Amino acid sequence: MAGSPHATLAGLRRERPHRTPDGARRTRCTTTLAAVAAAFTLAQLLLVRPGMGLGWDETVYVSQVSAHAPAAFFSAPRARGVSLLVAPVASWSSSTALLRIYLAVLSGLALFLALRAWRGLFPARVLGLAGALFASLWVTLFYGPQAMPNYWVAVGALAAAGCFLRSLTGPGRSPYRGLAASAALMAWMRPMDAVWAVLPLLVLAVARRHWRPLAVLLAGLAAGAAEWVAEAYVRYGGPVRRLADGSAIQGGLGRHFAVVDQLRSLGGRTLCRPCTGELPPPVVLVWWFVLPLLAVLGLTVAARARRTVPTLLPFACAATTAFPYLFLIDYAAPRFLLPAYALLALPAADALVHLVTAPRRRRRPAAVTLLGLGLAAHLGVQLAVLTHTVDATTAQHASWSRTAAALHRLGVRPPCLLTGNEAIPIAFSTGCASAATSGHNANSTEQAIAGTARRIPVAVLVPAGSRPPGYARDWPAESFDGGRLYHHVPGSGR
Numbered sequence: 001m002a003g004s005p006h007a008t009l010a011g012l013r014r015e016r017p018h019r020t021p022d023g024a025r026r027t028r029c030t031t032t033l034a035a036v037a038a039a040f041t042l043a044q045l046l047l048v049r050p051g052m053g054l055g056w057d058e059t060v061y062v063s064q065v066s067a068h069a070p071a072a073f074f075s076a077p078r079a080r081g082v083s084l085l086v087a088p089v090a091s092w093s094s095s096t097a098l099l100r101i102y103l104a105v106l107s108g109l110a111l112f113l114a115l116r117a118w119r120g121l122f123p124a125r126v127l128g129l130a131g132a133l134f135a136s137l138w139v140t141l142f143y144g145p146q147a148m149p150n151y152w153v154a155v156g157a158l159a160a161a162g163c164f165l166r167s168l169t170g171p172g173r174s175p176y177r178g179l180a181a182s183a184a185l186m187a188w189m190r191p192m193d194a195v196w197a198v199l200p201l202l203v204l205a206v207a208r209r210h211w212r213p214l215a216v217l218l219a220g221l222a223a224g225a226a227e228w229v230a231e232a233y234v235r236y237g238g239p240v241r242r243l244a245d246g247s248a249i250q251g252g253l254g255r256h257f258a259v260v261d262q263l264r265s266l267g268g269r270t271l272c273r274p275c276t277g278e279l280p281p282p283v284v285l286v287w288w289f290v291l292p293l294l295a296v297l298g299l300t301v302a303a304r305a306r307r308t309v310p311t312l313l314p315f316a317c318a319a320t321t322a323f324p325y326l327f328l329i330d331y332a333a334p335r336f337l338l339p340a341y342a343l344l345a346l347p348a349a350d351a352l353v354h355l356v357t358a359p360r361r362r363r364r365p366a367a368v369t370l371l372g373l374g375l376a377a378h379l380g381v382q383l384a385v386l387t388h389t390v391d392a393t394t395a396q397h398a399s400w401s402r403t404a405a406a407l408h409r410l411g412v413r414p415p416c417l418l419t420g421n422e423a424i425p426i427a428f429s430t431g432c433a434s435a436a437t438s439g440h441n442a443n444s445t446e447q448a449i450a451g452t453a454r455r456i457p458v459a460v461l462v463p464a465g466s467r468p469p470g471y472a473r474d475w476p477a478e479s480f481d482g483g484r485l486y487h488h489v490p491g492s493g494r
Contacts (some may be wrong), residue, residue: 053397081188107174135342187224261332273331298347404429420461
């Protein structure tokens with residue numbers, strides 16, 4: 001690292017035009033970031049249909065606070081942050097469209113605050129471009145309005161790094177409050193991801209003996225993870241046992257080269273497990289390689305300008321938060337790397353601004369033209385993948401809704417129980433409880449399900465080519481999307 005944080009900030013100030021008053025500069029930065037956040041929210045509402053039904057994981061989180069259906073089984077790797085985030089809407093409304101709009105607006109506001117944490121560390125044009133780069137990724141747009149934790153870890157990591165740097169030299173309590181809040185947000189959503197994301201902050205704080213930021217950061221993490229730890233003791237036998245159970249559900253953490261798996265997922269596969277098949281076309285993958293290269297260029301530019309720390313820190317945080325998903329698990333999902341994309345966007349944007357402004361005046365129009373064409377092609381690719389992913393996801397969710405409607409016609413209505421293939425999302429759509437006798441979500445036995453069928457309607461969803469469990473073999477069966485539906489309604493003769 002070149003120079004102290006104090007010198008780093010001083011170097012940044014020297015690069016700014018002295019004729020611009022501080023108040024005008026702050027206003028311009030706030031306006032730029034607000035425009036990026038507003039465009040991000042609007043793009044979500046236009047491109048990711050608010051009426052798109054809830055996904056599998058979403059139903060688990062939403063069902064914990066919803067009155068629409070009983071809570072689904074909550075496995076060890078999950079945390080309650082998303083459930084609490086959606087509670088202001090999901091606790092009284094079953095409207096997926098309303099929930100999507102709420103999350104789109106909230107995610108736009110969170111992006112604004114996360115970028116604003118870097119005000120004074122980078123120029124407004126760099127922050128605005130960084131926000132636009134991150135917000136324009138198909139995976140960011142797709143998961144911004146969803147009840148999933150990864151986007152919130154991403155904005156929390158971005159805000160935490162910025163607030164940490166500002167706490168080293170900036171006056172007042174605001175950076176410390178932002179640092180505590182962002183650390184708590186990450187731990188609230190995914191405690192282990194939060195630890196990976198702040199490792200460079202912890203190392204820098206200890207190495208430079210910045211004890212107050214260190215204490216605030218640790219306090220934020222502890223506050224966010226408190227519920228997860230308490231639940232670990234109540235339901236899972238303690239934090240160590242919960243971590244072990246979570247590792248087993250994720251296939252066992254160890255040495256796994258998942259880089260190629262992540263590449264396979266970039267074509268719109270929301271979960272790549274097992275991750276087989278061909279890679280997407282090169283035009284879909286190119287941005288994934290260009291982003292870290294631009295970040296390295298941004299780091300080089302910062303080192304030459306003797307303002308290394310504000311660029312190196314998000315780069316290091318991106319590396320640590322991506323590491324477990326690239327080298328420790330044997331499957332992939334594009335959302336896993338959202339925190340890394342958010343953090344790399346800053347040095348990448350700094351590099352792009354340098355590429356446009358550094359050439360001589362005669363070469364500058366050519367540089368601007370090439371950059372514009374590159375960004376236009378990038379946006380086209382992201383839009384194409386997003387459209388494909390939204391269409392495929394909407395079709396799958398519509399299939400679950402059709403199955404739920406068929407169950408209602410057959411008399412399977414609340415209170416009721418569903419088990420079998422894709423029982424969790426279909427049960428939520430039906431208003432039923434869900435149960436499993438094997439797998440990661442096992443929470444019942446065949447004997448218990450058979451006993452329940454004597455009291456309330458029960459249905460078993462069996463994929464094509466499979467046989468139903470013994471207790472359901474004599475039940476009436478109907479075809480549904482993807483298999484057979486065996487059902488029993490007490491007192492109806494079915």
